[in-house]
Amino acid sequence: MSTATTSTAVIGAGWAGLAAAVAAVEADERVTLFEMAPQAGGRARSLAAEPGGLRLDNGQHILIGAYTATLSLMQRVGVDPEAVLLRTPLALLDQDGVGLRLPKGHPVIAFTRAVWAMRHWSLRERLALSHAAAGWMLRRFRCDAALTVAQLTAGLPARVRAEIVDPLCVAALNTPADAASATVFLRVLHDALFAGPGASDLLIPRRPLAELLPEPALRWLARHGATLRIGQRVQRLEARTDGAGWTVDGAAFDRVVLACSASEAARLTRDIAPAWSASAAAFGYEPIVTGYVQAANARLAAPMVALAEGPQAPAQFAFDHGALGMTPGLFAFVVSGAAPWVAQGMDATGAALLAQARAVLRGEGAADAVLVKLVAEKRATFRCVPGLQRPAARVADKLSAAGDYVDGPYPATIEGAVRSVRSMY
Known part of the structure; x- marks a missing residue:
C-alpha cells in the first residue's frame, strides 16, 4: 500500500504531462492524470488505425542523441530506445x-x-x-x-x-x-x-509514436497506483478554501501541474494569475502538415532525406517507413512552417505534395504513388521568434506549468517538453 501523503493533479498527458506524472510518482506522490483527448501523447501522438491496419502518427517526429531527458524517461517506463528508434549519424x-x-x-x-x-x-x-x-x-x-x-x-x-x-x-x-x-x-x-x-545522431522512430512513450507510460503509471482520467477535460481550477492547495473540478489536491497546451493553461489560470495567463495566451503558432504516401516498390535514397522546397514543392523532408522497419512502400512527407500551404487549403497542399513525392521517389512504383492521409497540426509549435517572452514554470504557490512553451532554452520540441519538468523534482 502506498505511503504517499502529497496528492498531485497533472492536467494534460502529452510528453510533458507524462514526464511530470512519472516524476511525481517517483517522488512518492499520489497522482491523478487528466487528459481531455481520447489518447495520450499531445502533439506527438498516434492516430486511430486506418482501414487496413495502418497506424499513422499526427506527424513524422524525430529525436536526436542530445535528447537525454526524453531517452531517460523512455527507459524509466520500460522502453528500450535502441529497439524503437533507428540511430544514425x-x-x-x-x-x-x-x-x-x-x-x-x-x-x-x-x-x-x-x-x-x-x-x-x-x-x-x-x-x-x-x-x-x-x-x-x-x-x-x-x-x-x-x-x-x-x-x-x-x-x-x-x-x-x-x-x-x-x-x-x-x-x-x-x-x-x-x-x-x-x-x-x-x-x-x-x-x-x-x-x-x-x-x-538522428533517432528516427521505428514504431508508432504511441509505443515510444504514451502507452508504456500510461501502463507504468497505472501499475504504480496513479489514477488516469483519459478523455476528461478539466473545467475549473480553483484555490482551496483552506489555503492548502487547489481543487480540480471540485476535487482537492495539494499541488497541480498544468501540462496542457498553453491555451488551455491560459484558460484555467485566467482568474488565478491574470498576467501569467495573458503571457501563455499570447503565442503565435506554426503549423506542420504531414502527407502519408503509398508507393509499392518505390524507395528513397536514405531513411530520411532533405528536399528542396519551392512554389510547388511544399515538403522539406521525407521518410521511408519501409527502410525504418515499418510499413514497406509507405512514405511520410513533412511540411514544416506550413502556414502558406495551410492558407491555400488542404486540397492544393495534397496535390502539390503528391506531385513532389512522385518526382522524388525512386523505383518503378513512384509514378503510381497515392496520398493516403494528409494530417495538418495547425498549432504544432509556437512561433520561435527573437525576443519571445515565455511564461515561467511557476504560476502560483503549489501550481506549476510544464510544457515546451514555458521559459527555457529550447524551441517547441519533445525534449523541451520533457525537460520543463526538471525544475519541479
Missing part, C-alpha cells in the same frame, strides 16, 4: 543521396570533416561554413537576441543557407529562417552538433 541528404554526413568521432572534428567532404560545394562555400561555425564556437554560441537566423547567416553563400541552414532551422524551430530566433538556433546547434559524441 546526422545526415542531411537530398533525394540523390548527396549532402552533409557527420562521421563518428569528436563533434568538432566530425563537423569539420563533414563540411570538407561536401565535394559538390566550391572551396569558397566550404570555407564560409567552416569560418562561420568557428565564429559561433568562439562566441560560445551566443549572439544578439534580436537577430533572426537569416540575419545571423546572411554572409553565407546561398547554397550553404539553402542546403544546411534553412533545413536545420525549420526542422529544429519549425519557423522560417527569416523569422526564427538566432539565439535559440545557436543553442540547438551547440547541444546537437557540439555537445559530445552521439549528441547529433
